[in-house]
Each structure stands twice: as C-alpha cells, then as structure tokens.
Amino acid sequence: MGLLDHLIILPVLIPFFVAVILLFPRFSxxxxxxxxxxxxxxxxxxxxALSLLLTIRQQGVQVYALGNWSAPFGIVLVADAFSALMVCLSAVLGLAVTLYACAGEDKTGVFFHPLIMFQLMGINGAFLTGDAxxxxxxxxxxxxxSYSLMIHGGGKQRVQANIHYVFLNLIGSSLFLFALGTLYGTLGxxxxxxxADKIPQLGANELLLTKSGALLLLxxxxxxxxxxxxxxxxPKAYSTTSTPVAALFAIMTKVGIYSIWRVHGVMFGDQAGELANIALPWLWPIAILxxxxxxxxxxxxxSLRVLCSNLVIVSVGxxxxxxxxxxxxxxxAGIYYLVHSxxxxxxxxxxxxxxxxxxxxxxxRFVSARAxxxxxxxxxxxxxxxxxxxxxxxxxGFIGKALILQSVYSSSHMLWVWPAILVSGLISLVALSRAGSSLFWRSNGEKNSSALQAHPAQFLALAILVSLLPVMVIFGGAVTEYAELAAEQLNSGLSLQQLHEVSQR
Incomplete structure (x- = not known):
C-alpha cells in the first residue's frame, strides 16, 4: 500500500504525532x-487536505478501515466531498492562526502549539469518522x-468564561453518552x-427509544x-479568549452543524421510515429564532469581538x-455559506x-480613543x-445568501426565511457601520505612536483568510459545483453494503 492509500487518516495522525513531539523537552x-x-x-x-479533495473529486467517496476490520465491527473513516472540504477548511484556519500566534501570542503559554495540534486532530477526526x-x-x-486554549494567556474574564464553557460541555458530553447508549440498545x-440501514426497519416498540436518542443527539x-x-x-467565551484561539473557534460551531447535517439530515432524513425528519419540527422555529x-x-x-461572536450565532441560524x-x-447553498462564514x-x-x-x-470597544x-x-x-x-x-457572502434565498424561492417557507435573512443582513449593516465609525473615525487626538503595530506575520495570516473571500467569487462556478457534489454525496448517504464496496476498491 502506498501513501495515497492512507490519505484519509493523515489529517488525524499528522497533528497527533506533531503534538506529541512538541511535548518533548527539547521542543517545548x-x-x-x-x-x-x-x-x-x-x-x-x-x-x-487538498490531495484528499482531488482524490474524492476523481474517484468518489473514500473509506479507510483501521486494522483492516470492516464495518460495522471495526473503526472506519469515511471521506466524502463534504468532510474533505471541512478538513481543508480547518487546515487553512490552522495555518492562519498559527502564523498570527507566531507574532507573539504564543509566548503567553508553554503548550500553545501542541494544544493547537490536538485541537486540529479532534476537529479533523470529527469530520472524517464514520462511527457515532x-x-x-x-x-x-x-x-x-479547547478548555486549555480558552484560558491561554490567563486572566479573570477568561477563567470565568472557561468555567461556564467546561460545565456546559461536560453536561453535553454526558447527554451524548446517554444518547449513544440508547441508540446502541435499539439498533445494536x-x-x-x-x-441508516436499520433505522427504517425498527419495530413499534423500539421507535420511541430511538427517537429519544436522536433528539438527545440534536x-x-x-x-x-x-x-x-x-x-x-x-459570546462571552469567544470574546474573552486570545485572538488566534477565537479565530480557530470559528469552526467549532460548524462541527455541531456538520454533525446535525450528517446525523439528522441523512440517517434520520427522508429514508428513515417512521422516524424520517424527526428533527425538522424542532429545528424550524429554532433556526429562525x-x-x-x-x-x-x-x-x-x-465591542468588535462581541459583535463578531454574535455574527457567528446569526450564521448558525x-x-x-x-x-x-x-x-x-x-x-x-448551505455548504457554500458555511465555508464563507x-x-x-x-x-x-x-x-x-x-x-x-x-x-x-x-x-x-466602541468608544472614542486615540487614532x-x-x-x-x-x-x-x-x-x-x-x-x-x-x-x-x-x-x-452575497453569493452564499443569494443561493440560500434562491433555494427557498416559491416555497411556503419563503415568507419566513427571506425576511429573517434579509433583515438580519440589514441589522448587521447598521451594527458594522456603527462599529467602523466608532473604531476609525471617532478619535480624540493624535495617533497613538506608542501602540504596538501589526507584525508582518499577523498581516500575512489575515491576508490568507481575506483573500479567500474574493477567490470564492472569482472561482464561484467551481466552488458551487463542488458544493453541489458534496450535497449530492451527503444526501445520498452510504448503506453498509455500499460502504463495503467502496472500501474494497
């Protein structure tokens, strides 16, 4: 087997081994x-990640069975167009965040770099796993x-925000285990x-338990x-943590969105029999609200960081x-908008x-200060x-929202979706206009010559991300075409038989 045969597992192994190496005294x-x-x-x-994108584009969905144990008994990683795109997105963010931190942000904590690698390992693994x-x-x-990264650099506000963040996620992890136990008990x-194969075949006695497990996962x-x-x-967590960590956390909410898409959009989607689309009655009002x-x-x-944190919430909706x-x-349309946002x-x-x-x-903060x-x-x-x-x-952003609005055109949901998206855009325009005038125009006095100017590495990190926004427009045809491929593969899903066929190519 060549290196290309192990391509799927590399986004997990590379950050893992690098993180371990960075913990050695010589490196730390x-x-x-x-x-x-x-x-x-x-x-x-x-x-x-780019190689994985090209491979899937040319050869279709890729499956990797660890230890050569076939599903459902062994651990499998599955890379389709959507998961590969998300891995690529996390790699871009990881590069930009690391560049930015190298200007000095990484000096305030000994383990910043290994923690970033462990974070990327977890994110990539969540995108690639084929097992709940x-x-x-x-x-x-x-x-x-993320618990350690959130308090990187220390400070009272970060510790307080981290306590809430850890407490809530520990509750979430407990509910996750309850949900998995419930689903395993009914599906085996x-x-x-x-x-996905067994959910449509459930008997009447198992439907309620399975539904409970699915809604717990939601x-x-x-x-x-x-x-x-x-x-x-x-808002509190993202606005108080260090700058590079907040930027990396922009993809954290997308891990949750990706999981909802993967589990409730596919396994409990149209082909789930009596449990088809059980999340939709709950998600519709939640999405608009x-x-x-x-x-x-x-x-x-x-403040600008709180504003950006709340914009993340709007994008989630x-x-x-x-x-x-x-x-x-x-x-x-959602996949395109996810990458953009x-x-x-x-x-x-x-x-x-x-x-x-x-x-x-x-x-x-939106107050007057020296220029x-x-x-x-x-x-x-x-x-x-x-x-x-x-x-x-x-x-x-215009293309992403336009595609979403177009997808609901002539639908009965148009009366809810269009006003919500368009009015939220108008409110964002007002808020960002106020932010810009406060930060750049309302100055009291001469320039703050003693202020620390941006390091070239910080500008380079910012340039990498900003340049991708017009690139997504210039190559909009190719990007939307890939998003359509990702949507097609996601919606079609994989049966156990198809999983075996793909793994034996």
Missing part, C-alpha cells in the same frame, strides 16, 4: 523550534484542547451506514453549534435554515485583535470583511 524549551514544526505541520496538513461513538471520542479530544450498532449538537436556546455561552436573537445581540454589541429546507439545492468570522476575529492592540486601554497608527490598512480590511459578513456584493 525552544519556541522558535515549536513555531517551525507547527507551521510545517500545518502546511503538510493543507497539502494532504468515535464522533464522541473526537468531540472530547477537541473539547479538552453505532456505525453511521449500518444505523440537543448535544445544538449545544456545540450554539443554536437557540443553547447559544448563551458563545437563532437568526433573530443573534441579530438583536449584534445590534446591542459594545442561517445554516440551520439550510438544513431545515431539506433539499439538495439548499444543502449545496467560517473564513469571514475568523478573519474578523484576527482583525479585532490587531485593532485591540493598537487602541490601548480602549481596546476594541491607530495603521488605521488606513486596518480600516480597508474592515470594510472588506464587513461587506462579506453583511452579504453584500461583490464578495462571497
């Missing part, structure tokens, strides 16, 4: 060495790493493909995704709408960090990101 004692190793690992991870129990395992890996398996994934009413932890509450919170935000629409066109929010968090370090005690030494550069980037987050042309 040398910050420049840690930076070099982590950046090299992120570049390698990005190359692997291993989804739980990878959730715990990324959560344990936790392999996604095997579960609550768990909803907590991870920060959907209403489980969203209240996010998440957008509404997120938009109100955006308008009430008093918009993605839930795509799931609720339950069509291939809506799924394709993750990149745009992560970039805005990085920009907020630069603004914070140049405004002194005012930080990124920033690099106000022109930062202001230009702010305008680009604001346009993208609002959903105005010509950047990718």
């Amino acid at each position: 004692a040398s910050l420049p060495l840690q930076r070099a190793v982590t950046l090299s690992a992120n570049l390698l991870l990005l190359l692997v 129990f291993n989804l739980f395992v990878f959730f715990e890996v990324l959560l344990i790493a 398996t936790l392999n996604f493909a095997d579960m 609550a768990v994934f909803g907590l991870k995704a920060a959907m209403l009413p489980l969203h209240f932890w996010l 998440t957008i509404v509450i997120g938009a109100i919170a955006v308008l009430a935000s008093k 918009t993605l839930l709408v795509s799931i609720c629409l339950n069509s291939q066109q809506a799924t394709s 993750t990149i745009a929010c992560a970039a805005m968090f990085l920009l907020a960090g630069l603004i914070q370090q140049q405004r002194g005690k005012a930080e990124d 920033m030494p690099q106000a022109a550069k930062l202001g230009f980037i702010f305008v680009l990101l604001a346009i993208a987050l609002i959903g105005m042309p010509p950047l990718s």
Whole structure:
C-alpha cells in the first residue's frame, strides 16, 4: 500500500504525532523550534487536505478501515466531498492562526502549539469518522484542547468564561453518552451506514427509544453549534479568549452543524421510515429564532469581538435554515455559506485583535480613543470583511445568501426565511457601520505612536483568510459545483453494503 492509500487518516495522525513531539523537552524549551514544526505541520496538513479533495473529486467517496476490520465491527473513516472540504477548511484556519500566534501570542503559554495540534486532530477526526461513538471520542479530544486554549494567556474574564464553557460541555458530553447508549440498545450498532440501514426497519416498540436518542443527539449538537436556546455561552467565551484561539473557534460551531447535517439530515432524513425528519419540527422555529436573537445581540454589541461572536450565532441560524429546507439545492447553498462564514468570522476575529492592540486601554470597544497608527490598512480590511459578513456584493457572502434565498424561492417557507435573512443582513449593516465609525473615525487626538503595530506575520495570516473571500467569487462556478457534489454525496448517504464496496476498491 502506498501513501495515497492512507490519505484519509493523515489529517488525524499528522497533528497527533506533531503534538506529541512538541511535548518533548527539547521542543517545548525552544519556541522558535515549536513555531517551525507547527507551521510545517500545518502546511503538510493543507497539502494532504487538498490531495484528499482531488482524490474524492476523481474517484468518489473514500473509506479507510483501521486494522483492516470492516464495518460495522471495526473503526472506519469515511471521506466524502463534504468532510474533505471541512478538513481543508480547518487546515487553512490552522495555518492562519498559527502564523498570527507566531507574532507573539504564543509566548503567553508553554503548550500553545501542541494544544493547537490536538485541537486540529479532534476537529479533523470529527469530520472524517464514520462511527457515532468515535464522533464522541473526537468531540472530547477537541473539547479538552479547547478548555486549555480558552484560558491561554490567563486572566479573570477568561477563567470565568472557561468555567461556564467546561460545565456546559461536560453536561453535553454526558447527554451524548446517554444518547449513544440508547441508540446502541435499539439498533445494536453505532456505525453511521449500518444505523441508516436499520433505522427504517425498527419495530413499534423500539421507535420511541430511538427517537429519544436522536433528539438527545440534536440537543448535544445544538449545544456545540450554539443554536437557540443553547447559544448563551458563545459570546462571552469567544470574546474573552486570545485572538488566534477565537479565530480557530470559528469552526467549532460548524462541527455541531456538520454533525446535525450528517446525523439528522441523512440517517434520520427522508429514508428513515417512521422516524424520517424527526428533527425538522424542532429545528424550524429554532433556526429562525437563532437568526433573530443573534441579530438583536449584534445590534446591542459594545465591542468588535462581541459583535463578531454574535455574527457567528446569526450564521448558525442561517445554516440551520439550510438544513431545515431539506433539499439538495439548499444543502449545496448551505455548504457554500458555511465555508464563507467560517473564513469571514475568523478573519474578523484576527482583525479585532490587531485593532485591540493598537487602541490601548480602549481596546476594541466602541468608544472614542486615540487614532491607530495603521488605521488606513486596518480600516480597508474592515470594510472588506464587513461587506462579506453583511452579504453584500461583490464578495462571497452575497453569493452564499443569494443561493440560500434562491433555494427557498416559491416555497411556503419563503415568507419566513427571506425576511429573517434579509433583515438580519440589514441589522448587521447598521451594527458594522456603527462599529467602523466608532473604531476609525471617532478619535480624540493624535495617533497613538506608542501602540504596538501589526507584525508582518499577523498581516500575512489575515491576508490568507481575506483573500479567500474574493477567490470564492472569482472561482464561484467551481466552488458551487463542488458544493453541489458534496450535497449530492451527503444526501445520498452510504448503506453498509455500499460502504463495503467502496472500501474494497
């Protein structure tokens, strides 16, 4: 077997082994060495992710059976177009975040770089696993790493936010185990493909228990995704942690959204017999209310990082709408918007960090302060990101929202979806306009010459993310075509027989 035969497992193994190596005394004692190793690992991870994208594009879905034990008895990793795209997205974020941190943010904690690697390992594993129990395992890996990353650099506010974050996620993990135990008791398996085969065949006595397990999973994934009413932890957590960590956490809610799509959109989707689409009656009002509450919170935000955190909640609601629409066109539009919103929010968090370090005690709060030494550069980037987050042309946010609106056109749900998305965009326009005028125009005095200017590595990290927004427009045809392929593979799912056929290619 060649290296390409093990391509699927590399996004999990690379960050794992690099994290372990970075814990050795020789590496942990040398910050420049840690930076070099982590950046090299992120570049390698990005190359692997791109190779996986191309392989799936050419050969279709890929399956990897660990230890050569076939499903449903062995552990399998499954890479389709959607999961490979998410792995690629996490690799891009990992590279940008590491570059930004190398400007000095990583000096405030000894284990920053190994924790970033463990975080990426958990995220990639969650995207690639073909088994519900291993989804739980990878959730715990990324959560344990996030607990430490959230308090990176210390501080009272970070510790308080972390206590709430840890407490809620421990409850979520307990519910996750209860849900898995319930589903295993009724189905006798936790392999996604095997579960999808057995759910339509359930007897009347097993339906209620299985439904309970499925709805418990919805609550768990909803907590991870920060959907209403489980969203209240996010603004405090994301706005108080360090800048590179907040940017990486932009993909954390998408792990929850991805899991809802994978479990409730496929296994409990149209082919699930009497349990078909059991989550939709719950998700519809939650999706609309998440957008509404997120938009109100955006308008009430008093700092740029809190505003961006609330924009993450709005994006979660918009993605839930795509799931609720339950069509291939809506799924394709949602996948495009997911990539856009993750990149745009992560970039805005990085920009907020630069603004914070140049405004002194005012930080990124919407109050008057001395002018920033690099106000022109930062202001230009702010305008680009604001346009993208609002959903105005010509950047990718406009295309993402337009595709979602088009997918619901002439549907009875149009009366709910269009006003929610368009009004939330208008509110975001008002809030970001106010933020821009407060941060860049309301200055009291000369430039703050003593402020710490942005490091070239920080600008490079920001440039990587910002440049992807127009790229998604320039190559919009190819991106949307890939999103359609991802939606097609996701909606079709895999039966156990198909899983075996794919693994034997």
